[in-house]
Amino acid sequence: MMQVFLQNWIYLIGAISLFGIGLYITLTDENIFKIIVGLNIIESGTNLFMIAIAWHPKAVMPIYTATNHLVVNGKVVSADPLPQSLVLTAIVIGLGTTALALTIAVKIFEKYGTLDVRKIKEAKR
Amino acid sequence: MIIYVATLVVIVVIALALIAVFSKKLLSSIISMGFVSLGVSGLFFFLQAPDVAITEAAIGAGLSTAIFVIALKKVKKGESADEE
């Protein structure tokens, strides 16, 4: 019983908690670096969610090897490979966004001398 | 059985994310974010996605944390230069 509940829900709960925590920090925090950390945590949550919907308890990994059979009696038993490939894409895009955001943050620090969003807004131009 | 281990990992990951949120020091926030990525990459192994797990470990946990630390170092250098 417990096991079935966990199989159904634990990864989804984990993914959504990460998403919520990341969104909360992004919306409330004043420090630019913290905001980027929040974006990264949101990213992780999304990735976990997408992998979780591809999985079922009897899944095998989607790679043909000598002992790993993906198709049994004409039915596919492996984990869904499509969301996995989408997540590969999403991870790399996340890295790109993070690198650009950090660069802008460094430049902001060079020009304003602070990382605090409120102080940046107060400084006119 | 493995689901219980996964549950434990999920709880640890959420705790680390909370540390990343509420920690006052930027460095510890960044490091725990790296560990969140690492934990998530461990969960990908449980979820039968070795490709994604390797990529997340190399890119999400490794390089992205490294870039964070480099950027932080640049900012910290500027801060100490201002104080002088």
Place this chain on the structure above:
Amino acid sequence: MRNDTPELVKKITALFVVAILLAGFFVAFKEMPKGPSVNVNQRVSRLYVLKNVQTATKLMKSGNFFTKGMKPLRSDVPYTPIVFGKSSNLEDGAANVVTSIVVDYRGFDTLGEVTVLFLAATGVAMLLFGKEKKRKKKTEPSLIMYVGTRIAFAVIFLFGIYIFVHGHLTPGGGFPGGAVIASGILGLFLGKNGYEPNHLGLKVFESLSGMAFVIIGLTGLFSVKSFLANFLPTGTIGDLYSAGFIALIYIAIGMKVGAELSAVVNSMIVDTEEEWS
């Protein structure tokens, strides 16, 4: 959010937004197939796993829609269950199904993804563009560090190449391979103050590997009449020389990603001074 919003109001608003989202997700999750009821046989990915469009077409016929009149892409291959190391002349010969989706069935996505990384590296370099500052004197890393990172770099570099050359057989591929190589180069930066990679070489390498990807795609367009189409024989599943152009593209991606990420690391590490004149 405005500056004058009190801290508490801001936090409560954020909590409210997050709570609404969580409630919405809860509703959606209750209606979503999850855990044991996830069935890959109802999704389009089964066609990618079966690696044979004729059977796929048959499966779709027995399903409920849209098969009438649709021609299989390669009807010359009769479907037999795939046996590792023996089945040959499959529609797509990669043993790693994720790889075959990433590079072949949905290769256009991957081209876009490489472009995103390229644009991010370009943007980072553009924003940090300027004259190089003179470094302050720092403590020089010890000789052991210097020699050690150089030796480690060779090993890491080889490992990265291994990862992306075997992308169609084992977990891994161009992206982690490139990231591994970039982390080796990061080690070189840490090992010596003022380490500089060969900028011209890096730039040329970056351009050529990206162009290689597009040129492979265009070759497909002019030889098989479709952009990014496989124009090489697919071989036997499980062999190193199998899966047609997947290996070629993954090598291009690996080199591209390695070069891009090294460029990002390089432009982040080097201190620059802006000049607008």
Place this chain on the structure above:
Amino acid sequence: MNIFNNAALLIGVPLLFAFSIPLFGLISKELAKWVTLLTIGFNATFSLYILLTHKFPTIVVMGNWLPPFGENLYIGPVAALLVSLISVIGLLIAIYNLWAVKRGDVIRFSILFLMFTAGASGIVLTGDIFNLFIFMEITGISSYALAAFGPERRALGGAFKFLVVSSIGSTLYLMGVTLIYTQLGTLNIAEIAARINQTTPGLLTFAGILIISGLAVEAELFPFNGWVPDTYTGAINGVSASLSGIAAVSAVYALFRIAMTVFGKSGTYVTTYGKIDLMAVIAILAATTVVIGELSALSQKNVKKMLAYSSMAQMGLIAVAFSIGSELGVYGGIFQLVNHSIAKAMLFLIVGVLVAAGVGENIDDFRGLWKRNPFLALTFSVGAFSMLGFPLFGGFWSKFSIVAASVQRGGWYDFIIGLVLFASVVEAFYYLRIVAYMFSSDVEAPKIKTPMIPAIPIFILAVSIVAIGVFPQIVGNFSTQAANEFTHKMSEYVLNVIPTIAAH
């Protein structure tokens, strides 16, 4: 199903040259800008060829895998029209950039601008819901970097805000796509559109809300548009022009491709599946956007900020027009989109020329411009008249058909008549104020020379505004076909991509 695979060159050629620009840059800085210009020129020529020889509707198969298996591009009347619009405006802004962008890292700026245009065309062309996300990110990442470019430090704050909001938006979009995938197991827009009634209502509603809010970030609709004023004001003028004339076009297209084709029913008035009517939600959000945008624009002293708020309001007006859901409404929306894109790009370019000549950004600085430079004053007035919908200029016809559409629809959609009139009156107030300032002659100041290169795109855009105003059928014919495609999804879009799906 017509297949025209060579149209993949619309994406492939810009990519090839974007990757090779660093090599050209080794030879000379100027060469990089010219390569960008020629590549966008190729795109403009090719897309105009597709539009004018009526090659559409056609699909482009990627990787030799037919649509539900692999990815495809779809070139219908809407896509053909909007890709031509995007690449022509991109071409004109690239000509302007030849003159304007001389300092800083010009080579990388050219790469980012080229991929910005190509990514926007990709959003319009693609037929796959995840591929749309990739192109959103390509456009997004290049526009964050472009918006942060420039010597002024205010650019950075705007770019960072844009980055954060837009990344959260694209994550929400991705979540929505994944939720739909769990039930339908496919990512092809046509297949999802045909099978959308097989999903459960709660999940569909929530996925719809997530996707719409993700796309609304770049389409500048109300709760997600806090980034607009800062980003537009901070960025250099060529970038503001392209954000408003290129990115917004593709974002609105994506928003309504999803809202009408995927979530909508096929019929005269498009309503949506799920528990709440998404089109009504969009109508309310868009109406709020119009009111807020116009009122904020009214109180601005800075011309760029005023144009930014005006741009926001115009996007709201376009979204309202689409959300009426009838053929006439979509006709008006697309027409308005074309007009807005041309006029707003031109206004930003004119401000760019003026700022470079030493005139300030404030409204007071525009006093007596007619004496100082008649060409710029005249073209600015043409753009302003088109924005506020003066007869004989492009904007008149589109606003007219939006009003006609809401009369035709009736019911509570009647408020749109009032909304359009309100918007026109407020716009008249703040645009005519500038025009009046320009023609008032109480200021004596030195004359401004018109630089040759940026005068070309400004002149072309001004002429096209007047041409559309006098001969509305230039755009009108294509808009009619486009409206037909948007409202009759099963007989037009879905069948053109997957002809056999009707057997269901």
